[in-house]
Amino acid sequence: MSCNSGSEQGWRKGPWTPEEDKLLSEYINLHGDGRWSSVSKYSGLNRSGKSCRLRWVNYLRPGLKKGNLTPQEEGIIIELHALWGNKWSTIARYLPGRTDNEIKNYWRTHFKIKTRPYQKQARRRAEGHGMPNNSIQQTAENVHFMKNDIPATQDDDHGEVNITEKVDITTPPQGNQEMGFAHPNMTNYYPSSSPMINYYINQEIASCSDTITLDDLWGSFWNLDDPHTGIRC
DNA sequence: AAGACATCCAACCGCAAAGCA
Protein backbone atom coordinates (compact mmCIF):
# COMPACT_ATOMS: atom_id res chain seq x y z
CA MET A 1 0.00 0.00 0.00
CA SER A 2 1.53 3.18 -1.06
CA CYS A 3 1.79 5.86 1.52
CA ASN A 4 2.65 8.59 -0.86
CA SER A 5 1.17 11.97 -0.38
CA GLY A 6 -1.79 11.38 -2.60
CA SER A 7 -3.28 11.72 -6.03
CA GLU A 8 -3.06 14.54 -8.49
CA GLN A 9 -5.40 16.44 -6.17
CA GLY A 10 -2.89 16.17 -3.39
CA TRP A 11 -4.96 14.01 -1.08
CA ARG A 12 -3.12 12.09 1.53
CA LYS A 13 -3.32 8.31 1.26
CA GLY A 14 -2.43 5.36 3.38
CA PRO A 15 -3.26 4.42 6.95
CA TRP A 16 -5.10 6.93 9.08
CA THR A 17 -3.38 8.40 12.09
CA PRO A 18 -5.14 8.81 15.46
CA GLU A 19 -5.01 12.57 14.89
CA GLU A 20 -6.85 12.24 11.60
CA ASP A 21 -9.42 9.95 13.20
CA LYS A 22 -9.99 12.50 15.92
CA LEU A 23 -10.34 15.32 13.42
CA LEU A 24 -12.83 13.37 11.33
CA SER A 25 -14.87 12.26 14.33
CA GLU A 26 -15.04 15.78 15.69
CA TYR A 27 -16.08 17.21 12.35
CA ILE A 28 -18.81 14.64 11.81
CA ASN A 29 -20.08 14.94 15.37
CA LEU A 30 -20.38 18.64 14.76
CA HIS A 31 -21.79 18.66 11.24
CA GLY A 32 -23.10 15.16 10.70
CA ASP A 33 -22.01 12.71 8.08
CA GLY A 34 -22.75 12.84 4.39
CA ARG A 35 -21.51 15.70 2.19
CA TRP A 36 -18.17 13.96 2.09
CA SER A 37 -16.65 16.41 -0.31
CA SER A 38 -17.35 19.13 2.25
CA VAL A 39 -15.85 16.99 4.98
CA SER A 40 -12.65 16.68 3.02
CA LYS A 41 -12.60 20.40 2.28
CA TYR A 42 -13.46 21.86 5.64
CA SER A 43 -12.44 19.34 8.26
CA GLY A 44 -8.79 20.16 7.92
CA LEU A 45 -8.06 16.67 6.74
CA ASN A 46 -6.01 16.33 3.61
CA ARG A 47 -8.10 13.32 2.63
CA SER A 48 -10.50 12.75 -0.22
CA GLY A 49 -14.20 12.63 0.57
CA LYS A 50 -14.16 9.04 -0.47
CA SER A 51 -11.43 8.22 1.98
CA CYS A 52 -13.21 10.09 4.78
CA ARG A 53 -16.45 8.25 4.12
CA LEU A 54 -14.71 4.89 4.10
CA ARG A 55 -12.89 5.59 7.32
CA TRP A 56 -16.05 6.75 9.03
CA VAL A 57 -18.28 3.96 7.79
CA ASN A 58 -15.86 1.15 8.39
CA TYR A 59 -14.02 2.25 11.47
CA LEU A 60 -15.17 5.34 13.30
CA ARG A 61 -18.95 5.18 13.07
CA PRO A 62 -20.59 4.71 16.47
CA GLY A 63 -22.15 1.34 17.13
CA LEU A 64 -19.65 -0.69 15.19
CA LYS A 65 -18.98 -4.08 16.67
CA LYS A 66 -15.41 -5.10 17.13
CA GLY A 67 -14.15 -8.61 17.25
CA ASN A 68 -15.01 -11.85 15.57
CA LEU A 69 -18.35 -12.56 14.02
CA THR A 70 -20.56 -14.86 16.01
CA PRO A 71 -21.76 -18.20 14.60
CA GLN A 72 -25.20 -16.62 14.27
CA GLU A 73 -23.81 -13.79 12.23
CA GLU A 74 -21.85 -16.25 10.16
CA GLY A 75 -25.04 -18.17 9.45
CA ILE A 76 -26.83 -15.01 8.44
CA ILE A 77 -24.02 -14.12 6.08
CA ILE A 78 -24.06 -17.54 4.48
CA GLU A 79 -27.76 -17.53 3.90
CA LEU A 80 -28.04 -13.94 2.76
CA HIS A 81 -25.13 -14.47 0.43
CA ALA A 82 -26.97 -17.42 -1.01
CA LEU A 83 -29.88 -15.12 -1.66
CA TRP A 84 -28.15 -12.04 -2.92
CA GLY A 85 -24.63 -12.96 -3.87
CA ASN A 86 -21.97 -10.33 -3.32
CA LYS A 87 -24.37 -7.63 -2.21
CA TRP A 88 -22.24 -6.86 0.79
CA SER A 89 -23.90 -3.62 1.71
CA THR A 90 -27.32 -5.28 1.58
CA ILE A 91 -26.11 -8.13 3.75
CA ALA A 92 -24.51 -5.68 6.15
CA ARG A 93 -27.90 -4.05 6.77
CA TYR A 94 -29.00 -7.25 8.43
CA LEU A 95 -25.98 -7.31 10.69
CA PRO A 96 -26.09 -4.22 12.87
CA GLY A 97 -22.66 -3.01 13.78
CA ARG A 98 -20.99 -4.84 10.94
CA THR A 99 -19.74 -3.20 7.79
CA ASP A 100 -19.89 -4.37 4.22
CA ASN A 101 -16.12 -4.31 4.11
CA GLU A 102 -15.91 -6.49 7.20
CA ILE A 103 -18.38 -8.99 5.82
CA LYS A 104 -16.68 -9.03 2.48
CA ASN A 105 -13.31 -9.65 4.08
CA TYR A 106 -14.78 -12.30 6.32
CA TRP A 107 -16.36 -14.10 3.43
CA ARG A 108 -13.24 -14.03 1.36
CA THR A 109 -11.03 -15.34 4.12
CA HIS A 110 -13.40 -17.94 5.51
CA PHE A 111 -15.39 -19.14 2.55
CA LYS A 112 -13.41 -18.39 -0.51
CA ILE A 113 -10.31 -20.23 0.47
CA LYS A 114 -9.09 -21.08 -2.99
CA THR A 115 -9.47 -17.74 -4.64
CA ARG A 116 -6.43 -17.82 -6.77
CA PRO A 117 -6.84 -21.33 -8.11
CA TYR A 118 -10.34 -20.51 -9.19
CA GLN A 119 -9.17 -17.31 -10.76
CA LYS A 120 -6.51 -19.25 -12.53
CA GLN A 121 -9.10 -21.74 -13.68
CA ALA A 122 -11.24 -18.97 -15.01
CA ARG A 123 -8.32 -17.36 -16.69
CA ARG A 124 -7.24 -20.61 -18.25
CA ARG A 125 -10.74 -21.19 -19.48
CA ALA A 126 -10.83 -17.71 -20.90
CA GLU A 127 -7.53 -18.29 -22.55
CA GLY A 128 -8.87 -21.43 -24.08
CA HIS A 129 -6.63 -23.87 -22.26
CA GLY A 130 -9.64 -25.27 -20.56
CA MET A 131 -9.97 -27.11 -17.34
CA PRO A 132 -10.92 -30.69 -17.89
CA ASN A 133 -14.53 -29.91 -18.38
CA ASN A 134 -16.27 -32.33 -16.14
CA SER A 135 -18.79 -34.05 -18.25
CA ILE A 136 -21.31 -34.66 -15.57
CA GLN A 137 -24.62 -33.42 -16.79
CA GLN A 138 -27.62 -33.86 -14.62
CA THR A 139 -31.18 -32.83 -14.67
CA ALA A 140 -32.02 -30.05 -12.33
CA GLU A 141 -34.00 -32.31 -10.12
CA ASN A 142 -32.34 -34.87 -7.93
CA VAL A 143 -29.07 -33.12 -7.42
CA HIS A 144 -27.56 -34.61 -4.32
CA PHE A 145 -24.14 -34.82 -2.85
CA MET A 146 -22.78 -36.72 0.02
CA LYS A 147 -19.82 -35.24 1.77
CA ASN A 148 -17.66 -38.21 0.89
CA ASP A 149 -18.67 -38.03 -2.72
CA ILE A 150 -17.06 -34.72 -3.32
CA PRO A 151 -15.41 -35.44 -6.62
CA ALA A 152 -12.48 -33.18 -6.19
CA THR A 153 -8.80 -33.87 -6.14
CA GLN A 154 -6.14 -31.55 -4.95
CA ASP A 155 -3.39 -30.67 -7.30
CA ASP A 156 -0.43 -30.73 -5.00
CA ASP A 157 1.72 -28.64 -7.22
CA HIS A 158 -0.62 -25.74 -7.59
CA GLY A 159 -3.24 -26.22 -4.96
CA GLU A 160 -5.88 -26.25 -7.63
CA VAL A 161 -9.04 -28.16 -7.30
CA ASN A 162 -9.76 -30.32 -10.24
CA ILE A 163 -13.02 -32.09 -10.58
CA THR A 164 -12.05 -35.08 -12.57
CA GLU A 165 -13.90 -38.11 -11.36
CA LYS A 166 -17.38 -39.00 -12.33
CA VAL A 167 -19.71 -39.57 -9.47
CA ASP A 168 -23.32 -40.42 -9.31
CA ILE A 169 -24.89 -37.31 -7.93
CA THR A 170 -28.40 -38.42 -8.55
CA THR A 171 -28.49 -41.36 -6.22
CA PRO A 172 -29.88 -40.46 -2.84
CA PRO A 173 -27.52 -41.44 -0.06
CA GLN A 174 -28.09 -44.57 1.92
CA GLY A 175 -28.67 -44.84 5.61
CA ASN A 176 -29.68 -42.04 7.86
CA GLN A 177 -27.00 -39.61 6.85
CA GLU A 178 -28.44 -36.29 5.92
CA MET A 179 -27.86 -35.09 2.44
CA GLY A 180 -26.03 -31.91 2.01
CA PHE A 181 -23.29 -29.95 0.40
CA ALA A 182 -19.72 -29.19 1.17
CA HIS A 183 -17.05 -27.49 -0.76
CA PRO A 184 -13.93 -29.61 -1.12
CA ASN A 185 -11.82 -26.87 0.35
CA MET A 186 -14.00 -26.21 3.32
CA THR A 187 -14.65 -27.90 6.56
CA ASN A 188 -18.19 -26.63 6.72
CA TYR A 189 -20.92 -28.92 5.60
CA TYR A 190 -24.36 -27.59 4.88
CA PRO A 191 -27.25 -29.99 5.21
CA SER A 192 -29.83 -29.94 2.49
CA SER A 193 -32.30 -28.72 5.05
CA SER A 194 -30.44 -25.45 5.13
CA PRO A 195 -32.46 -22.58 3.74
CA MET A 196 -29.46 -21.71 1.67
CA ILE A 197 -29.48 -25.07 -0.03
CA ASN A 198 -33.23 -25.06 -0.34
CA TYR A 199 -33.04 -21.70 -1.94
CA TYR A 200 -30.72 -22.89 -4.62
CA ILE A 201 -32.55 -26.08 -5.24
CA ASN A 202 -36.00 -24.57 -5.25
CA GLN A 203 -35.35 -21.25 -6.86
CA GLU A 204 -32.21 -21.43 -8.88
CA ILE A 205 -31.75 -24.98 -9.98
CA ALA A 206 -35.42 -25.62 -10.50
CA SER A 207 -35.68 -22.53 -12.60
CA CYS A 208 -33.03 -23.76 -14.96
CA SER A 209 -34.34 -25.21 -18.12
CA ASP A 210 -32.90 -28.67 -18.01
CA THR A 211 -29.31 -29.36 -17.18
CA ILE A 212 -26.49 -28.03 -15.12
CA THR A 213 -22.95 -29.17 -14.80
CA LEU A 214 -21.26 -30.06 -11.60
CA ASP A 215 -18.90 -27.23 -12.27
CA ASP A 216 -21.82 -24.86 -12.55
CA LEU A 217 -23.17 -26.07 -9.27
CA TRP A 218 -19.92 -25.61 -7.40
CA GLY A 219 -19.38 -22.33 -9.11
CA SER A 220 -22.77 -21.07 -8.13
CA PHE A 221 -22.25 -21.97 -4.52
CA TRP A 222 -18.71 -21.03 -4.00
CA ASN A 223 -17.12 -19.21 -6.85
CA LEU A 224 -17.56 -15.56 -6.13
CA ASP A 225 -15.59 -14.57 -9.13
CA ASP A 226 -18.84 -14.61 -10.97
CA PRO A 227 -20.43 -11.29 -10.09
CA HIS A 228 -23.79 -12.78 -10.90
CA THR A 229 -23.33 -15.60 -8.48
CA GLY A 230 -25.87 -18.12 -9.41
CA ILE A 231 -26.51 -20.92 -11.73
CA ARG A 232 -26.72 -19.72 -15.24
CA CYS A 233 -29.63 -21.09 -17.15
C1' DA B 1 15.86 -18.86 15.48
C1' DA B 2 14.71 -17.74 10.96
C1' DG B 3 12.66 -17.89 6.67
C1' DA B 4 8.51 -19.21 4.09
C1' DC B 5 3.90 -19.23 3.80
C1' DA B 6 -0.89 -18.12 5.17
C1' DT B 7 -4.28 -15.12 6.95
C1' DC B 8 -6.36 -10.84 8.26
C1' DC B 9 -8.00 -6.45 7.33
C1' DA B 10 -7.53 -1.41 6.31
C1' DA B 11 -7.56 1.17 2.48
C1' DC B 12 -7.42 2.10 -2.45
C1' DC B 13 -9.40 1.89 -7.17
C1' DG B 14 -12.75 1.83 -10.84
C1' DC B 15 -17.29 1.95 -11.99
C1' DA B 16 -22.15 2.93 -11.83
C1' DA B 17 -26.07 5.14 -9.88
C1' DA B 18 -28.03 9.18 -7.94
C1' DG B 19 -28.40 13.99 -7.51
C1' DC B 20 -28.28 18.43 -9.32
C1' DA B 21 -27.72 22.55 -12.21
Add this chain to the structure above:
DNA sequence: CTGCTTTGCGGTTGGATGTCT
Protein backbone atom coordinates in the same frame (compact mmCIF):
# COMPACT_ATOMS: atom_id res chain seq x y z
C1' DC C 1 -32.30 16.02 -21.90
C1' DT C 2 -27.40 16.49 -20.87
C1' DG C 3 -23.31 16.75 -18.50
C1' DC C 4 -20.93 17.26 -14.28
C1' DT C 5 -20.28 16.06 -9.40
C1' DT C 6 -20.96 13.27 -5.52
C1' DT C 7 -21.84 9.08 -3.30
C1' DG C 8 -21.89 4.22 -2.65
C1' DC C 9 -20.56 -0.36 -3.90
C1' DG C 10 -17.76 -4.32 -5.02
C1' DG C 11 -13.21 -5.92 -6.24
C1' DT C 12 -8.50 -5.81 -5.23
C1' DT C 13 -4.11 -4.76 -3.08
C1' DG C 14 -0.48 -4.92 0.12
C1' DG C 15 1.34 -4.33 4.86
C1' DA C 16 1.05 -6.43 9.39
C1' DT C 17 0.77 -10.37 11.92
C1' DG C 18 0.42 -15.21 12.91
C1' DT C 19 1.68 -20.00 11.98
C1' DC C 20 4.35 -23.54 10.13
C1' DT C 21 8.58 -25.93 8.86
